[in-house]
Amino acid sequence: MSRRRRVYEGKAKVLYEGPEPGTLIQHFKDDATANNNQKHATIEGKGVLNNRISEFIFTKLNDIGVPTHFIRSINMREQLIREVEIIPCEVVVRNVAAGSLTKRLGIDEGTPLPRSIIEFYYKNDELGDPMVSEEHITAFGWATPQEIDDMMALALRINDFMAGLFLGIGIRLVDFKVEFGRLYEGDMVRVVLADEISPDSCRLWDMRTNDKLDKDRFRHDMGGLIEAYQEVARRLGILFENEPKRRGPTLVK
Protein backbone atom coordinates (compact mmCIF):
# COMPACT_ATOMS: atom_id res chain seq x y z
CA MET A 1 0.00 0.00 0.00
CA SER A 2 0.93 3.62 -0.35
CA ARG A 3 3.50 5.11 2.01
CA ARG A 4 2.63 8.65 1.00
CA ARG A 5 1.90 11.00 3.83
CA ARG A 6 -1.82 11.57 4.28
CA VAL A 7 -2.44 15.27 4.80
CA TYR A 8 -6.22 15.20 5.18
CA GLU A 9 -9.07 12.73 4.90
CA GLY A 10 -12.57 13.97 4.11
CA LYS A 11 -15.86 12.22 3.42
CA ALA A 12 -15.27 11.44 -0.24
CA LYS A 13 -11.61 12.33 -0.80
CA VAL A 14 -8.12 11.95 0.67
CA LEU A 15 -5.29 14.45 0.22
CA TYR A 16 -1.72 13.16 0.13
CA GLU A 17 1.53 15.07 0.07
CA GLY A 18 2.49 15.85 -3.54
CA PRO A 19 5.78 15.23 -5.33
CA GLU A 20 6.90 18.88 -4.99
CA PRO A 21 6.39 21.50 -2.28
CA GLY A 22 3.12 23.34 -2.77
CA THR A 23 1.45 20.35 -4.45
CA LEU A 24 -0.95 17.69 -3.19
CA ILE A 25 -2.52 14.54 -4.60
CA GLN A 26 -6.31 14.49 -4.44
CA HIS A 27 -7.67 10.93 -4.26
CA PHE A 28 -11.36 10.22 -4.91
CA LYS A 29 -12.86 7.48 -2.71
CA ASP A 30 -16.02 5.44 -3.34
CA ASP A 31 -17.65 6.67 -0.12
CA ALA A 32 -20.94 8.53 -0.22
CA THR A 33 -22.42 10.49 2.67
CA ALA A 34 -25.58 12.53 3.09
CA ASN A 35 -27.57 14.32 5.80
CA ASN A 36 -24.42 15.65 7.44
CA ASN A 37 -22.80 12.19 7.65
CA GLN A 38 -25.85 10.38 9.14
CA LYS A 39 -26.10 8.27 5.99
CA HIS A 40 -23.04 6.50 4.65
CA ALA A 41 -22.33 3.92 1.93
CA THR A 42 -19.56 2.75 -0.35
CA ILE A 43 -20.55 2.80 -4.00
CA GLU A 44 -18.02 0.99 -6.14
CA GLY A 45 -16.74 3.07 -9.04
CA LYS A 46 -18.08 6.44 -7.84
CA GLY A 47 -14.58 7.80 -7.11
CA VAL A 48 -13.31 6.98 -10.58
CA LEU A 49 -16.29 8.67 -12.25
CA ASN A 50 -16.11 11.77 -10.04
CA ASN A 51 -12.38 12.09 -10.63
CA ARG A 52 -12.88 11.92 -14.41
CA ILE A 53 -15.82 14.32 -14.49
CA SER A 54 -14.16 16.82 -12.12
CA GLU A 55 -10.87 16.72 -13.99
CA PHE A 56 -12.70 17.32 -17.29
CA ILE A 57 -14.58 20.35 -15.92
CA PHE A 58 -11.52 21.83 -14.13
CA THR A 59 -9.42 21.50 -17.30
CA LYS A 60 -12.07 23.34 -19.31
CA LEU A 61 -12.34 26.04 -16.64
CA ASN A 62 -8.55 26.49 -16.62
CA ASP A 63 -8.77 26.81 -20.44
CA ILE A 64 -11.23 29.72 -20.21
CA GLY A 65 -9.16 31.52 -17.59
CA VAL A 66 -10.95 30.51 -14.39
CA PRO A 67 -8.05 29.87 -12.00
CA THR A 68 -8.22 26.45 -10.32
CA HIS A 69 -6.05 24.26 -8.10
CA PHE A 70 -5.98 21.50 -10.76
CA ILE A 71 -2.58 20.73 -12.33
CA ARG A 72 -2.95 17.35 -14.06
CA SER A 73 -4.47 13.91 -13.91
CA ILE A 74 -2.37 11.17 -12.30
CA ASN A 75 -4.52 8.04 -12.60
CA MET A 76 -8.16 6.89 -12.55
CA ARG A 77 -8.69 8.10 -8.98
CA GLU A 78 -6.05 10.77 -8.45
CA GLN A 79 -5.10 14.22 -9.62
CA LEU A 80 -2.20 16.54 -8.87
CA ILE A 81 -3.35 19.83 -7.39
CA ARG A 82 -1.83 23.01 -5.96
CA GLU A 83 -1.94 23.29 -2.21
CA VAL A 84 -4.28 26.10 -1.21
CA GLU A 85 -5.73 27.43 2.02
CA ILE A 86 -9.40 26.53 1.82
CA ILE A 87 -11.76 29.44 2.51
CA PRO A 88 -14.27 27.96 5.00
CA CYS A 89 -17.33 28.96 2.97
CA GLU A 90 -19.22 26.72 0.57
CA VAL A 91 -20.61 28.70 -2.35
CA VAL A 92 -23.87 27.41 -3.82
CA VAL A 93 -25.23 28.69 -7.14
CA ARG A 94 -28.87 27.93 -8.00
CA ASN A 95 -30.71 28.20 -11.31
CA VAL A 96 -33.79 26.10 -10.48
CA ALA A 97 -35.42 25.55 -7.07
CA ALA A 98 -34.42 22.25 -5.43
CA GLY A 99 -33.14 20.78 -2.16
CA SER A 100 -32.84 23.04 0.87
CA LEU A 101 -34.19 26.10 -0.99
CA THR A 102 -37.56 24.42 -1.58
CA LYS A 103 -37.85 23.56 2.12
CA ARG A 104 -36.65 26.91 3.42
CA LEU A 105 -38.76 29.11 1.17
CA GLY A 106 -41.66 26.78 0.26
CA ILE A 107 -40.97 26.97 -3.48
CA ASP A 108 -41.86 23.90 -5.58
CA GLU A 109 -38.97 21.80 -6.78
CA GLY A 110 -38.26 22.54 -10.44
CA THR A 111 -39.38 26.19 -10.38
CA PRO A 112 -36.95 28.21 -12.53
CA LEU A 113 -35.45 31.06 -10.47
CA PRO A 114 -35.81 34.65 -11.75
CA ARG A 115 -32.02 34.83 -11.85
CA SER A 116 -29.09 32.76 -10.66
CA ILE A 117 -28.83 32.99 -6.88
CA ILE A 118 -25.62 32.68 -4.86
CA GLU A 119 -25.65 31.45 -1.25
CA PHE A 120 -22.87 30.96 1.29
CA TYR A 121 -22.63 28.20 3.89
CA TYR A 122 -20.10 28.09 6.74
CA LYS A 123 -18.03 24.90 6.41
CA ASN A 124 -18.49 23.29 9.81
CA ASP A 125 -19.68 19.68 10.15
CA GLU A 126 -20.52 20.02 13.84
CA LEU A 127 -22.94 22.83 13.02
CA GLY A 128 -24.23 21.12 9.86
CA ASP A 129 -22.83 23.78 7.49
CA PRO A 130 -25.23 26.63 8.37
CA MET A 131 -26.20 29.21 5.77
CA VAL A 132 -24.50 32.55 6.40
CA SER A 133 -24.55 36.03 4.91
CA GLU A 134 -21.65 38.13 3.62
CA GLU A 135 -21.91 40.05 6.90
CA HIS A 136 -21.10 36.93 8.91
CA ILE A 137 -18.23 36.04 6.59
CA THR A 138 -16.53 39.42 6.91
CA ALA A 139 -17.37 39.97 10.61
CA PHE A 140 -15.83 36.62 11.61
CA GLY A 141 -12.90 37.04 9.23
CA TRP A 142 -13.56 33.92 7.13
CA ALA A 143 -12.97 35.94 3.95
CA THR A 144 -12.39 39.59 3.06
CA PRO A 145 -14.91 41.66 1.06
CA GLN A 146 -12.54 41.43 -1.92
CA GLU A 147 -12.37 37.64 -1.61
CA ILE A 148 -16.18 37.47 -1.45
CA ASP A 149 -16.37 39.56 -4.65
CA ASP A 150 -13.83 37.24 -6.31
CA MET A 151 -15.72 34.11 -5.23
CA MET A 152 -19.04 35.51 -6.50
CA ALA A 153 -17.60 36.60 -9.84
CA LEU A 154 -15.89 33.23 -10.36
CA ALA A 155 -18.98 31.30 -9.23
CA LEU A 156 -21.10 33.10 -11.86
CA ARG A 157 -18.54 32.42 -14.60
CA ILE A 158 -18.43 28.75 -13.57
CA ASN A 159 -22.23 28.67 -13.63
CA ASP A 160 -22.45 30.19 -17.13
CA PHE A 161 -19.81 27.82 -18.45
CA MET A 162 -21.29 24.70 -16.88
CA ALA A 163 -24.91 25.57 -17.68
CA GLY A 164 -23.90 25.83 -21.36
CA LEU A 165 -21.77 22.70 -21.27
CA PHE A 166 -24.59 20.63 -19.78
CA LEU A 167 -27.31 22.25 -21.95
CA GLY A 168 -25.39 21.00 -24.98
CA ILE A 169 -25.67 17.42 -23.76
CA GLY A 170 -29.32 17.56 -22.73
CA ILE A 171 -28.79 18.15 -19.01
CA ARG A 172 -30.18 21.00 -16.87
CA LEU A 173 -27.74 22.41 -14.32
CA VAL A 174 -30.13 22.95 -11.39
CA ASP A 175 -27.57 23.98 -8.76
CA PHE A 176 -24.07 23.23 -7.54
CA LYS A 177 -21.62 23.84 -4.72
CA VAL A 178 -18.04 25.02 -5.09
CA GLU A 179 -15.20 25.76 -2.71
CA PHE A 180 -12.38 28.24 -3.16
CA GLY A 181 -8.89 28.48 -1.74
CA ARG A 182 -6.13 31.02 -1.33
CA LEU A 183 -3.14 30.29 -3.54
CA TYR A 184 0.06 31.85 -2.22
CA GLU A 185 2.59 32.72 -4.94
CA GLY A 186 5.51 34.69 -3.50
CA ASP A 187 4.06 37.90 -2.08
CA MET A 188 0.83 37.40 -3.98
CA VAL A 189 -2.31 35.62 -2.86
CA ARG A 190 -5.25 34.93 -5.12
CA VAL A 191 -8.57 33.12 -4.94
CA VAL A 192 -8.77 29.94 -7.03
CA LEU A 193 -11.39 27.21 -7.46
CA ALA A 194 -10.55 24.16 -5.32
CA ASP A 195 -12.16 20.86 -4.22
CA GLU A 196 -14.22 19.15 -6.96
CA ILE A 197 -17.15 19.61 -9.34
CA SER A 198 -18.98 16.33 -9.92
CA PRO A 199 -22.49 14.83 -9.70
CA ASP A 200 -21.80 14.65 -5.93
CA SER A 201 -21.77 18.45 -5.76
CA CYS A 202 -24.24 19.39 -8.54
CA ARG A 203 -27.90 18.76 -9.29
CA LEU A 204 -28.16 17.56 -12.89
CA TRP A 205 -31.52 16.73 -14.46
CA ASP A 206 -32.08 15.12 -17.82
CA MET A 207 -33.81 17.82 -19.88
CA ARG A 208 -36.23 15.42 -21.59
CA THR A 209 -37.22 13.11 -18.73
CA ASN A 210 -36.26 15.19 -15.64
CA ASP A 211 -34.38 12.10 -14.38
CA LYS A 212 -31.95 12.97 -11.62
CA LEU A 213 -28.35 12.28 -12.68
CA ASP A 214 -26.73 13.26 -9.37
CA LYS A 215 -26.29 12.49 -5.67
CA ASP A 216 -30.00 13.00 -4.95
CA ARG A 217 -30.32 9.36 -6.11
CA PHE A 218 -28.35 8.41 -2.99
CA ARG A 219 -29.91 11.04 -0.70
CA HIS A 220 -33.41 9.78 -1.57
CA ASP A 221 -32.60 6.04 -1.89
CA MET A 222 -33.54 6.00 -5.57
CA GLY A 223 -30.80 3.56 -6.65
CA GLY A 224 -29.02 3.72 -10.01
CA LEU A 225 -26.37 6.20 -8.87
CA ILE A 226 -23.48 4.68 -10.80
CA GLU A 227 -25.57 4.36 -13.95
CA ALA A 228 -26.55 8.04 -13.63
CA TYR A 229 -22.94 9.22 -13.13
CA GLN A 230 -21.88 6.99 -16.06
CA GLU A 231 -24.54 8.63 -18.20
CA VAL A 232 -23.16 12.09 -17.36
CA ALA A 233 -19.62 10.91 -18.21
CA ARG A 234 -20.83 9.21 -21.39
CA ARG A 235 -22.59 12.36 -22.62
CA LEU A 236 -19.50 14.43 -21.79
CA GLY A 237 -17.57 12.01 -24.02
CA ILE A 238 -15.24 10.86 -21.25
CA LEU A 239 -16.48 7.31 -20.64
CA PHE A 240 -14.06 5.29 -22.70
CA GLU A 241 -15.41 1.73 -22.43
CA ASN A 242 -17.74 1.84 -25.42
CA GLU A 243 -16.32 4.71 -27.40
CA PRO A 244 -12.54 4.59 -27.36
CA LYS A 245 -11.97 6.85 -30.35
CA ARG A 246 -13.51 10.20 -29.53
CA ARG A 247 -13.26 12.66 -26.64
CA GLY A 248 -15.47 15.64 -25.90
CA PRO A 249 -19.18 16.29 -25.43
CA THR A 250 -21.82 14.91 -27.82
CA LEU A 251 -24.30 17.56 -28.90
CA VAL A 252 -27.88 16.54 -28.10
CA LYS A 253 -30.25 17.91 -30.73
Ligand code: UDP
Ligand atom coordinates in the same frame (compact mmCIF):
# COMPACT_ATOMS: atom_id res chain seq x y z
N1 UDP B 1 -24.06 20.52 -1.85
C1 UDP B 1 -22.85 19.88 -1.68
N2 UDP B 1 -22.36 19.69 -0.43
C2 UDP B 1 -23.01 20.09 0.69
C3 UDP B 1 -24.26 20.74 0.52
C4 UDP B 1 -24.75 20.94 -0.75
O1 UDP B 1 -22.20 19.51 -2.67
O2 UDP B 1 -22.50 19.89 1.81
C5 UDP B 1 -24.59 20.76 -3.20
C6 UDP B 1 -25.79 19.89 -3.52
O3 UDP B 1 -25.38 18.71 -4.18
C7 UDP B 1 -26.60 20.76 -4.44
C8 UDP B 1 -26.27 22.19 -3.99
O4 UDP B 1 -25.04 22.09 -3.27
O5 UDP B 1 -26.17 20.59 -5.78
C9 UDP B 1 -27.33 22.82 -3.13
O6 UDP B 1 -27.61 21.97 -2.04
P1 UDP B 1 -28.78 22.31 -1.00
O7 UDP B 1 -28.45 23.58 -0.28
O8 UDP B 1 -30.08 22.26 -1.69
O9 UDP B 1 -28.64 21.21 0.11
P2 UDP B 1 -29.17 19.73 0.22
O10 UDP B 1 -30.58 19.71 -0.22
O11 UDP B 1 -28.25 18.95 -0.66
O12 UDP B 1 -28.98 19.43 1.68
